[in-house]
Every structure is written in structure tokens, then in C-alpha cells.
Amino acid sequence: MSSALTVDLNRDRLHDVAAPKTYTTDEAFYVALENHGEAVHIHLHLDDTLSTVAQLAGGNHYVDAGSTETVRVDVDPDDEPVTGKLKIVTGYGAETTYVDVTIEPFEEKNHGVDVDEELGKPQRRDPAEREPSLSEQFAGMSSTSSDGGVPVVAIGGLLLLLALVVGLLVDNAVILLGVGVVIGGVLVALALQTRS
Structure with a gap:
């Protein structure tokens, strides 16, 4: 799981939204809604392009004062990178912020060790070279x-x-x-x- 996309709410003023301009991942992730002020209603929406490879777990969210709510975004990567917009709305449309989200193709991480095929074959010793028992x-x-x-x-x-x-x-x-x-x-x- 990649690190969460953190969105700061009400940091400077009521209905203020601060989020990174871009976010890139190749797997499911969370949008962490961190509320620094009064309780607020938030609406999250994926544009048409992004919704072809990602699905939000609900669009409307209520975040209590001084709390953090996490929203899961499931991802089904394509063979090519897909970039779309995550729309974050607060104050019933009073403030809107967009994050450009790129979903990269999933790359399986190789944690194996390459082994030379010669190591799998038995090695024969010359009887003259063996050490005495x-x-x-x-x-x-x-x-x-x-x-x-x-x-x-x-x-x-x-x-x-x-x-x-x-x-x-x-x-x-x-x-x-x-x-x-x-x-x-x-x-x-x-x-x-x-x-x-």
C-alpha cells in the first residue's frame, strides 16, 4: 500500500482545503482528510478518466473537528499510465481543489535471487583430491x-x-x-x- 494522499482541512480558515498538486501510485491508496478546525462536510469525486482505473469508497464524508478520516481508493491499473483529477469540495461548493492523480501500471517487485544454473548440477571430485577421513x-x-x-x-x-x-x-x-x-x-x- 502506498502512502496516503493527505488533505488538510480548515488549517487557515473555515472550508480551507490544502492538498498536493499531484499524486502518483500503482496500487490502492487512502485519502487522509485531516481536519484542523470545525467539523466539515467533504465531497470527493473522480473525473471520468480517473474513474476508469480507480473507485472511491463513497463520495460524501463528514469529518469531526480535530479528527482525521481516511477514504480508500481502490485501483485497477491499466497497461499504460492513466492521469485524471480527484476533486475535493467543501462548504457545499464554496471551496474546490483538484489533485492530478496518476495511476501507473503495476510493477511486480522481484525479491528473488538469481541463481546460476551450474550450481544445481552435482560436482564430481577426483578421488585423488579428496581428503582422508x-x-x-x-x-x-x-x-x-x-x-x-x-x-x-x-x-x-x-x-x-x-x-x-x-x-x-x-x-x-x-x-x-x-x-x-x-x-x-x-x-x-x-x-x-x-x-x-
């Missing part, structure tokens, strides 16, 4: 590292020693239980590693 990586390890680094058994032993020291220094049953679990895990890992 975690089990393949562990199976490839030996008890000593191949690049002359620290042996895997030495790292496991260091972790075991660290867990034992923490277990001896801490006097908390929950932490001791956790240290026991870590020690058990390290021993199982070392046993599996030395077996291969």
Missing part, C-alpha cells in the same frame, strides 16, 4: 612421528603424567573422578596406538 588419518599415524618430531607415545605419556599430578594435588572427588576418566582414556589410546 579421520579413521584414515589415525591409521596412518605411527608410534613415532615421521618428520622427526615428538613421538606420539611420548605425548600420551606426558598427558598421563599431567593427569596424575593434578589428581594428587586436588582434594575434590568430582575432579578426581574426571582425572581418572582422562587417565583411562589416555591408557586406552596408548594401547591402541602401540598395537598398530
